[in-house]
Amino acid sequence: MVKALDNPNPHYREGAAELLLGGGFFRRDSRPARDCSVLLAWHQASATTRAHSLQWLDLMAGCGIRGLRWGLEAASASPVPAEILVNDADGDRRPLLDHNLRSVAAATCSSVSAERLLCEAQLEGRRFDLIDLDASGHPGALIQPSLQVLAPDGILVLASTDGRSPTGHDRPGAIRSFGAAARAHPASWELALRQQLGLLARQAWLLGRGIQPLLSFSNGRTFRLAIRLTRQLQAGEESQLGLLARCAACGSQQRQPLLYLRNWPPCHCPPEQGRWAISGPLWLGPLQQIDLLEELMASHVPVAPATRRLLQRLQADPGGLGCVWSTAELARRCGSGPPTLQRLVAALQAKGHQAWPSGVMAGQVRTDADLPELLQICSNLRREGPLIDSSTI
Ligand SMILES: C[S@@+](CC[C@H](N)C(=O)[O-])C[C@H]1O[C@@H](n2cnc3c(N)ncnc32)[C@H](O)[C@@H]1O
Ligand SMILES: [Zn+2]
Known part of the structure; x- marks a missing residue:
């Protein structure tokens, strides 16, 4: 025994x-x-x-x-x-x-x-x-x-x-x-x-x-x-x-399917100064099946409150398209405190972009907007009022 x-x-x-x-x-x-x-x-x-x-x-x-x-x-x-x-x-x-x-x-x-x-x-x-x-x-x-x-x-x-x-x-x-x-x-x-x-x-x-x-x-x-x-x-x-590429100097990100791989476009650094750090091959597609998550949330399996919160977070983020950006990094690059995630997502959507709070890491946004526009939107948000968001701290 x-x-x-x-x-x-x-x-x-x-x-x-x-x-x-x-x-x-x-x-x-x-x-x-x-x-x-x-x-x-x-x-x-x-x-x-x-x-x-x-x-x-x-x-x-x-x-x-x-x-x-x-x-x-x-x-x-x-x-x-x-x-x-x-x-x-x-x-x-x-x-x-x-x-x-x-x-x-x-x-x-x-x-x-x-x-x-x-x-x-x-x-x-x-x-x-x-x-x-x-x-x-x-x-x-x-x-x-x-x-x-x-x-x-x-x-x-x-x-x-x-x-x-x-x-x-x-x-x-x-x-x-x-x-x-x-x-x-x-x-x-x-x-x-x-x-x-x-x-x-x-x-x-x-x-x-x-x-x-x-x-x-x-x-x-x-x-x-x-x-x-x-x-x-x-x-x-x-x-x-x-492949996913990121320039540590200016923060730009790019992704390319291996199937259509070609030269990388320039990043947002001054000419000749940027350097892509490339990760992959890795999966570029969705991380979740959203309708399945909805079904799981409706089940009678007795799950913990932490699990319910996790499922809600994942269900709100398809985890596919675009790149993921840390709001702390965006704030550093435009010289302000971190923008609130909710306001940033809403501002991106108002500009016609697709945007979601990342379900994987707190304080990150998934969007198809590119870096200059993201920084511009963050600066505009800063001018509109204080940027306090407990989820990014
Ligand atoms: C992370 S624990 C499993 C925890 C468990 N699934 C849970 O939810 O609590 C990993 C287990 O794998 C067993 N293990 C390690 N190597 C293994 C192997 N090669 N084949 C089968 N079992 C293995 C260990 O004895 C250990 O109990
Ligand atoms: Zn660069």
């Missing part, structure tokens, strides 16, 4: 689950990530018309909380309850997993390495409709084997705690892990998510499949996303892979 089972005050409650945490890895503050995993399972279960069970895999389960919550909060939404495989390589956790999952009849526990489990599933021709890969570090080597056993239209929920390489702080690491250049950028969390999505897209394309990002978010420590593996590439999907 593992120590956790003897703990006098062991019970932890989350959603509909009550379980033992054990002595291994567990973060209470990752609740929004777990809620999203359960919401996506619920979405899949409520959408299916299949007469046989969906197959769900919690590949790096820790104490088994995701599989347990899937079983209690999502599985009954489908006509036939999903079969759930809950795995963690750490054999010492097995009694804990068996104990925590005992109330879910359709759950099986295993204690093998993710590499072996995926390889055996491939050999057996087994397919999963939902895989949650909650890795510590970079999950790179597990992406291709996971995609190979993910059914068409299946969902992959992916976490990575490698923040250094995709944000430009370990450039050789970015080449090794992503096959991409990564340069420092004020929207660093978003770039890390786009690097990860770019890698996923290339891995899926090798299999003749496409990807549709469902949601993407980060707290700066862990980079989380969920994608649907589509049966085929969407028309023009290859043009979602591209």
